[in-house]
Amino acid sequence: MTPTSLSQAMGSPAPTMPSSQASPLNPSSTASTPSTSSPLSHLPLAAPGSTPSPSGTPLGLDNLFTNPVFAGGLGLGALGAAAAFGRRALISTAQLLRRQLLVNIEISKRDPSYPWVLAWLAQPRDDPGFLARRICRLRNLSISTTTRSLTRDEATGGGKIHADFRVQPGFGKHIIRHSPGVYIAVKREKAGTATTATGEPHETLTLTLLWMHRHVLADIFTEAHALAQQAHEGRTVVYTARRMEWAVLGQPRIKRPLGSVILDKGVKEMLVADVKEFLASQQWYVERGVPYRRGYLLYGPPGTGKTSFIQALAGELDYNVAMINLSEQGMTDDLLAHLLTQLPEKSILLLEDVDAALVNRRQRDPDGYTGRTVTASGLLNALDGLAAGEDRITFLTTNHIDRLDPALIRPGRVDMMVRIGEATRYQAAEMWDRYYGDIDTDHSGRERFLQRMDELGLFGGSETDPSVPKRHTSTAAIQGLFQFNKGNIEGAIGMVEALIPRTFEAEETSPEGTIKSPA
Numbered sequence: 306m307t308p309t310s311l312s313q314a315m316g317s318p319a320p321t322m323p324s325s326q327a328s329p330l331n332p333s334s335t336a337s338t339p340s341t342s343s344p345l346s347h348l349p350l351a352a353p354g355s356t357p358s359p360s361g362t363p364l365g366l367d368n369l370f371t372n373p374v375f376a377g378g379l380g381l382g383a384l385g386a387a388a389a390f391g392r393r394a395l396i397s398t399a400q401l402l403r404r405q406l407l408v409n410i411e412i413s414k415r416d417p418s419y420p421w422v423l424a425w426l427a428q429p430r431d432d433p434g435f436l437a438r439r440i441c442r443l444r445n446l447s448i449s450t451t452t453r454s455l456t457r458d459e460a461t462g463g464g465k466i467h468a469d470f471r472v473q474p475g476f477g478k479h480i481i482r483h484s485p486g487v488y489i490a491v492k493r494e495k496a497g498t499a500t501t502a503t504g505e506p507h508e509t510l511t512l513t514l515l516w517m518h519r520h521v522l523a524d525i526f527t528e529a530h531a532l533a534q535q536a537h538e539g540r541t542v543v544y545t546a547r548r549m550e551w552a553v554l555g556q557p558r559i560k561r562p563l564g565s566v567i568l569d570k571g572v573k574e575m576l577v578a579d580v581k582e583f584l585a586s587q588q589w590y591v592e593r594g595v596p597y598r599r600g601y602l603l604y605g606p607p608g609t610g611k612t613s614f615i616q617a618l619a620g621e622l623d624y625n626v627a628m629i630n631l632s633e634q635g636m637t638d639d640l641l642a643h644l645l646t647q648l649p650e651k652s653i654l655l656l657e658d659v660d661a662a663l664v665n666r667r668q669r670d671p672d673g674y675t676g677r678t679v680t681a682s683g684l685l686n687a688l689d690g691l692a693a694g695e696d697r698i699t700f701l702t703t704n705h706i707d708r709l710d711p712a713l714i715r716p717g718r719v720d721m722m723v724r725i726g727e728a729t730r731y732q733a734a735e736m737w738d739r740y741y742g743d744i745d746t747d748h749s750g751r752e753r754f755l756q757r758m759d760e761l762g763l764f765g766g767s768e769t770d771p772s773v774p775k776r777h778t779s780t781a782a783i784q785g786l787f788q789f790n791k792g793n794i795e796g797a798i799g800m801v802e803a804l805i806p807r808t809f810e811a812e813e814t815s816p817e818g819t820i821k822s823p824a
């Protein structure tokens with residue numbers, strides 16, 4: 306039912322609309338257009354109760370614009386829109402300029418250059434001048450501390466631990482001046498949550514500089530690398546596995562001279578020559594399709610210089626040492642394989658006490674469950690399986706060769722096996738010369754020392770007295786005795802009995818390799 310019919314039905318006449326309201330789009334129109342001529346003609350222009358225009362007509366658009374409230378609102382709206390547009394235009398222009406004029410370089414914490422650049426940023430710089438001094442400042446600093454135990458020689462000042470503090474740019478934004486007129490914005494930030502690898506959040510470092518100054522980036526990385534190398538010069542970096550990544554263990558150590566490790570006659574020379582030959586013959590391996598890696602197994606009793614030799618060899622070759630403890634909690638076959646594929650560059654891989662991993666092969670129960678972490682097959686695969694990396698020198702050490710699986714000792718995994726045994730007469734004499742050579746010029750002290758060792762059967766029995774038990778001592782024990790009697794020939798000779806290992810003596814004697822202070 307239409308409204309008309311409704312009103313008619315209710316007995317009231319249908320309302321007529323004034324002709325001036327007939328066409329709201331043409332308010333000035335006075336033509337008496339029928340209300341049905343415009344679809345909008347029946348819509349009221351003003352809300353019920355609104356003030357009629359002074360002309361007596363309801364509010365029209367011309368009146369709307371002359372209305373100060375409406376005009377003011379419209380003006381404000383236009384201003385707001387213009388401001389928003391202007392802001393957006395400004396942002397777009399800034400982004401465009403940024404893209405065109407600036408260059409960003411992001412360095413991930415996983416990249417080897419990350420610590421180098423951090424150290425480079427913390428370098429003291431020349432005074433840049435009044436203005437630049439106000440602009441350039443590392444606002445937040447963080448500290449990276451490493452500690453190491455002091456040797457007996459170093460610990461004269463009373464302390465036992467040496468700490469190194471390195472100041473680095475902290476998290477946040479900084480500005481540094483690279484050279485006159487070249488400024489770099491630095492942003493160091495934590496990215497995301499803790500990684501499963503280290504338990505620490507990932508970090509990035511972003512350097513931003515003018516596009517026209519981009520050439521300094523190459524200088525920055527070269528300088529940062531040179532700085533890192535300088536810090537490690539004459540030093541051997543020891544890496545250790547920290548969860549899924551390699552981490553530097555303490556401070557890089559001063560290179561140990563090869564001459565300070567005394568192995569039996571010719572052993573050291575033979576090993577060094579073999580490694581050097583391997584390093585010089587990469588082409589030979591490539592041409593024959595042989596994986597370019599070489600494995601060495603050093604075995605023998607504790608304290609005979611196996612680890613010391615590997616450390617000194619790394620120094621001699623200008624290599625680092627990447628060490629994995631196979632019996633460490635959490636070390637699994639997968640983790641071992643992963644770490645071996647990520648080996649730090651120019652590093653000797655050192656797997657100590659390798660028997661610890663192989664023991665579990667026998668301890669596996671019928672279900673294949675093993676209480677230990679790295680299995681024997683995991684180790685074998687990591688050494689020469691499909692995923693095993695190339696360009697690698699591996700040293701394995703063990704005190705228990707009898708516990709090793711024969712599968713481990715086969716060319717490709719272990720190419721050379723060397724027993725580093727108990728101290729021989731040759732080694733004892735060489736060590737004596739290193740400690741007392743300058744004061745025992747006629748070697749008389751050395752002869753008395755060796756004779757005393759002989760009398761006690763410490764070179765595997767006495768040549769003159771068959772009743773003397775066959776004994777051995779370690780080079781570590783001899784070193785301990787000499788260190789205890791620094792510059793004291795008589796003291797050293799008088800204490801030879803302390804070299805007798807505990808296994809050959811009653812319980813009250815000193816443990817193997819340790820020198821007890823005289824009462």
Ligand SMILES: Nc1ncnc2c1ncn2[C@@H]1O[C@H](COP(=O)(O)OP(=O)(O)OP(=O)(O)O)[C@@H](O)[C@H]1O
Pocket residue numbers: 565566567568605606607608609610611612613614703704780781782784
């Ligand atoms: N042949 C050696 N020449 C010089 N120093 C030695 C020698 N053997 C042992 N030492 C000294 O004894 C200490 C222990 O030596 P090192 O750790 O190299 O022995 P190791 O054979 O690796 O022992 P382990 O089998 O227990 O790991 C070191 O301080 C090292 O300087």
